[in-house]
Amino acid sequence: MNRQNQGKSEKNEYIYKKRKKVRGADEVLKRALEDCMQEEANQVQKKMEPEGQHAFSKPFIEKMQFVLKQGKQAEEQQKKKARGRRWTRVAAACIVCVIVASGSWIGLRGNFKMSQSESSALTDQKETASREESAEMGKADRADTISGNADASDTQENESTVLNQDKKENSQDSVSTEENTSASTGILAQNVDIKVLAVTPTSLKVRLTNNGDDDISFGDDYEGIEVYDEATDTWMECKKQYEIACHDILHLVKSGDKQNWFDWYVDWANVYGSLEAGHYRLLKNISIGNIDGGDQYVQSIQIEFDVR
Structure with a gap:
């Protein structure tokens, strides 16, 4: 019995020591893996830092500057063309206004000359007519002195007849207006x-x-x-x-x-x-x-x- 117990105890000690060695080896392996992973991470980070920083080359920068200058020049040329078009339109409008004003002025001068000629002709006609009328009035004055009384009586009769006709017309107009007002209002009044x-x-x-x-x-x-x-x-x-x-x-x-x-x-x-x-x-x-x-x-x- 003692021998059996000693054999079991020796086996147990052997197993325990073996397990302890395995555990120690596992811990060593874990530490080694962690150290390796940390080193690889550091190396990757160091590689990414210089890759993230990028700088353009000098030929590329020169080309871009040349392109930008060409774009600015094209914009300036377009602005100049637009300004030139505006000035041409303004100049054309001014020319049209001048032409219209000159035409109206020429027309006014022509009308003024025509009016002057017409007025002079009218004055000449009036003068001749007044001379003829004065001559005829001189002749008629003699006849009027003879038939003055007869003309006065005739004029009085004519005036009386004209007054009577006006009264009749006024009365007829008043009657017609009354009829029209009554007809326009009708039943509504x-x-x-x-x-x-x-x-x-x-x-x-x-x-x-x-x-x-x-x-x-x-x-x-x-x-x-x-x-x-x-x-x-x-x-x-x-x-x-x-x-x-x-x-x-x-x-x-x-x-x-x-x-x-x-x-x-x-x-x-x-x-x-x-x-x-x-x-x-x-x-x-x-x-x-x-x-x-x-x-x-x-x-x-x-x-x-x-x-x-």
Whole structure:
């Protein structure tokens, strides 16, 4: 038994020593590997540092400088050409202005000479005519002294007849104007009373009063706006920026009610913009008659107003 135990103990010691040697060898190998890897890393870093730094060669630098100089020269040449074109255009415009001015001056001189010649000819004609008239007046004075009384009576009769004719014409004109005004207003003068309450360059407020026996109805729409031209004594349609667009709504003013009026407001800023100072009129259609009965008819009204 003792021998067996001693054999086991010797084996165990041998195994332990062997394992210890192996462990020591492994540690030595690990250290050696770490040292080798560190040296290789240092060498790689040293190699990369000089490779990262790069410098251009002298021939390459000289070529690039030459190319840049050529580019600058080309840009300067283009700028000079553009300046030359501008100056040529300005010179051409100046030449055209000089030619036009000289032509107008020559035309004015010609017109002035023609006017002088025409005026001299007219003065000569007037002088000859005045001489002839003076001679004829001298002859006629003698005849006038003889027939003076007869001419005076004739002139009085002629004046009286002319006055009577003027009176008749004036009376006829007044009658015709009254007929025209009544025809232009017609039934609307009896049914609708128009009163402008407020005016701005972009809006209008009007009171429409029903004075007739029939109901009146209308919407917010209108046909257009016209401006009065004093030079031609005509109405001209204002220029539209956009088409007329209004709310689809109906206003009813019944006859016989206590409140037989309606204040209608219109804004044309989106259609005509801001109107300038002047005299205008707004064209609008209204319906007259009973809505339920269906016996309505449409009449157009003209609302005149001033923008100041």
